[in-house]
Amino acid sequence: MHPRVVEVTERLIERSRATRQRYLEMLHAAASEGPQRGKLQCANFAHGVAACGGNDKQALRLMDAANVAIVSAYNDMLSAHQPYEHFPEQIKQTLRELGSVGQFAGGVPAMCDGVTQGEPGMELGIASREVIAMSTAVALSHNMFDAALYLGVCDKIVPGLLMGALRFGHLPALFVPAGPMTSGLSNKEKAEVRQRYAEGKASREELLEAEMAAYHGPGTCTFYGTANTNQLLMEVMGLHLPGSSFINPGTPLREALTREAARQVTRLTRQGGQFTPLGEIVDERCLVNSIVALHATGGSTNHTLHMPAIARAAGILLTWQDMADLSEVVPTLAHVYPNGKADINHFQAAGGMALLIRELLDAGLLHESVNTVAGPGLSRYTREPFLEDGRLVWREGPRESLDETILRPVARPFSAEGGLRLMQGNLGRGVMKVSAVAPEHQVVEAPALVFEDQLELVEAFKAGQLERDFVAVVRFQGPRSNGMPELHKMTPYLGVLQDRGFKVALVTDGRMSGASGKIPAAIHVCPEAFDGGLLARLQDGDPLRVDGRNGVLQVLLDEAELMARPLAEAPAAAVGCGRELFAFMRQSFSSAEKGASAFTASLEVLK
Structure with a gap:
């Protein structure tokens, strides 16, 4: 193992010892009680099976049959989740063939950042993750289940599902992807x-x-944003079947993998004889593996929010410093848009997950000795699924890239380090995705132009007021201020200015996400302006240094002068589009570094 990977893993284990121990005690206490439906009062049980067919009812009365919860983010408006329409019936049919039962335990909401970009609904995004986690808990609260299958793909959906699932970590679980749309x-x-x-x-x-x-068409958007980063990380964490992340929807192989997910999750139950609860898969080594893969592929900056929040749901205290220290030693092996020209289908064709995991394992950058839904050991994930005469089989994946402009070996990386930089200075702490930013654009020292809404910047561009070097400061966009919407409306305009030869950068307590592009952007800055962070004291013309090479985020003024200034007044809380319904949640959000989560305080009670 690479010494840095060992070092980060060991300190993560030590830092999390108390909270992780209490989490495992909770998990083991729940698991030791066996199938919960066997302990329900007769009336409770009858309610739980009233709508089942006769055979399913009889099976559920027997404790040797597994009852699998299906929790799905299906809706037919969003392309990534539309394929899930027929998954529950495929799963139920497959489980019946095994003598087990599947019950659709509950649906969770799935909103699309692509639809809500720049619209009021975008301010519900991070809050929707918490709602999804709570919805997952409600779905599983009936205590009828021996295992669970989770159907979700996109930005906040998979993290929310996983956070909720981990609070029922005594149940075996498997995540079922839907796959990317074909290339357009x-x-x-x-x-x-x-x-x-x-x-x-x-x-x-x-x-x-x-x-x-x-x-x-149906499926995930093909760029390497948060949705496809979710899928990649779920596979590296051992929560997908090997090689299943990027198989297109509506194909025979996709259906075969869905049916196999149903079979495999029953094997992981007590009845199946290979009992492997989710909470024992998602441990410190599993989380370190996910961060290594995030860096190696230049994945979504949203995961600097999601992974700490997911980790805390498992009793693990992951920090940005852990992520940054790993980034220094993990080479960038993939160039998928916005980091390159290729899309996720091209990545899959070039060697995909099997080659990526093989390279990282061989370099000692991933923990091999982890639990997975496919069995012990991450080396199972160097295989790819195929159909042979209609039968699902796995073969060893490629040992060499079929296109090194997309996917490279560790011996010839695109960069010697990962795509994430921890930004620190008197303005606070944030992150920058440097993998998509050309080296000559990674350092900008220029006057600030302060905005309190991304549309203000767009209007300034249209009015011809931005033809200069500047650092755009877009504040009051943090989780406690307005829910931390993505700020992509600015991206094309800042890109135009950079192409015209101006030095431009962005500093914000908001987020830009997985599609963050070629502009150096220090995002997720905390303390956020709403909480009195120094962003709230900046004025137009203040000299700023945004140094993505060295991780420096600095206002070049005397501290006494800055502290003598009044704090800018936060904008009034927005109403409409349901935003007022989430005011209570915004008040509870933690800092971005702790996952921008409403649950952080309640989970840390476990300390």
């Missing part, structure tokens, strides 16, 4: 049309045509 208009061409539209060189009709050619 390339992400590079789509981005070029967006930028031309921002400059007034393309019509709305051209823009709409390009967008609909890029997002054109």
Whole structure:
């Protein structure tokens, strides 16, 4: 093992010893009681099986049959989740063939950041993760189940499902992906049309045509944003079946993998003889593996929020410093848009997960001796699924990349380090995704231009006020202020200015996410402006240094001068589009570094 990986893992174990121990005690106490439905009062049990068919009712009266909860984020508006429409019936049919039962335990909401970008609904995004976690808990609260299958793909959905699932960590669990849509208009061409539209060189009709050619069918969007980062991390964490993350929807192989997920989760139950609860899979080594893979592929910055929140749900205290220290030694092996021109289907064709995991294992950058849903040992994930005469089999995956412009070996990385930088200085702490930023653009020292809404910046661009070097400061966008919406409306405009030769950067207590592009952006800055962070004292013209190479986030003024300034007044809480319903949750959100979670305080009671 690489010494840095060992070091970070050991200190994570030591830091989390008390909270992890209490979590495992909770898990083992729940697991020791056996199938909960066997202890229910007769009336309770009758309510739980009233709508089942006769055979399912009889099976559920017997404790040697497994009852598998299905928790799904299906809706037919969002492309990534539309394929889940038929998964429950496939799962139930497969379980019946085994003498077991599947019950649709509950649905969770799934909102799409792509639909809500720049709209009021985007302010519900992080809150939706907490709602999904709570919805998952409600779905499992009936204590009828021996295992669970979780159906979700996109940005906040998978983290929310996993956070909820971990509070029922005594149950075996398996996450079931739906797969990416087939490739359409390339992400590079789509981005070029967006930028031309921002400059007034393309019509709305051209823009709409390009967008609909890029997002054109069922499945996950094909760029390497938060949704596909979710899928990649779930596989590296051993929560997907090997090689299942990036198989397109509506294919025979996709259905075969869904049915096999149902079979495999029953094997992991007490009745199946290979009892492996979720809480014993997601441990410190598993989490370190996820961060290594995040860095090696230049994954979504949203996971600097999600992974600490997920870790805390398992009693583990993961920090940005842990993530940054791993980034220093993990080479970048993948270039998928926005880090490169390829999409996730191209990544899969070049060698995909099997090659990525093989390379990282061989380099000692991943823990091999972990539990997974496929059995002990991460080396099981160097295999790929295939159909042979209609039968699902796994074969060893490729040992060499089929396209080194997309996926490379450790011996020839795109970069010697990962794609994430911890940014620190008198402005606070934040993160920057440097994997998509050209080296010559990673350091910007320029005057601040302060905005309190991303649309203010867009209007300033349209008015011709941004033709200069500057650092855009967009504040009061943190979790406690307005729910921390993504700020992608600015991306094309800042990209245009950079292309025109200006030095531009972004500093914000908000987020940019997995599609963060070529602009150096220090995001998730905390303390956020709403909590009195120094962002709330900045003024137009203040000299700022944003140094993505060395992780420096600094206002170049005397501290006494800054502290003598009054704090900017936070904007009034927004109403409409349901935002007022989440005011109580925003008040409870932790800092971005602790996951921007409403649950942090309650989980830390376990200390």
